[in-house]
Amino acid sequence: MKTIAVVIASLIAFSGIGHAADVTAPVKEIMDATKSNWADNNSDWTDIFDASRLDHLYSKDFVARYQAAAQFPAVDDDGISPFDYDVIVNGQDACPLQDLTMAAAPVVNGTAEVTVRFQKSACSAAPDAKDYTTVRFEVVEEDGKPVIDDIVTENIETQARDSLKATMALIAKGQ
DSSP, rough: HHHHHHHHHHHHHSSSSSSSOOHHHHHHHHHHHHHHHHHOOOOOOTTSSSHHHHHHHHHHHHHHHHHTTTTSSOSSSSSSSSSBBBTTTTOOOOSSOOOEEEOOOOTTBBBBBEEEESSSOOOSTTTTTTTEEEEEEEEEEETTTTEEEEEEETTTTTTTTHHHHHHHHHHHHHH
């Protein structure tokens, strides 16, 4: 049993992200906010890109891209978001999120991929209501803590992966 503990400790120490860093921590905070946003509890909307979250949940490169994209706000109530949709559910409408799961892959080249799956339309009568949405968070270490470096959604129709950082770069160019 002691050997297993030593092997696990060694893997964590040499994983490229902190000695005991929980790579799912920033993702969990974002998903908790998103889950609350779509719950049937009439609570206030939580901005997953507010200043306090940008300060501690996202990488410096992600924040720089977000701030550049925010110069071109989408049509919304506050006029500051570069998005006119929820980037996690990848749409403007959703039901309370159902069957949410989260799994972290091993660190590769300094990046851990945290995959989140959920049903966003379970309350709908649509034929695809039970389909799962998959979001992949790329987590890196900065200043000794795990932070989100990109959010990648999967387009069900095209099977393509859409990088939020790439989207923000296009928005910043006025596209």
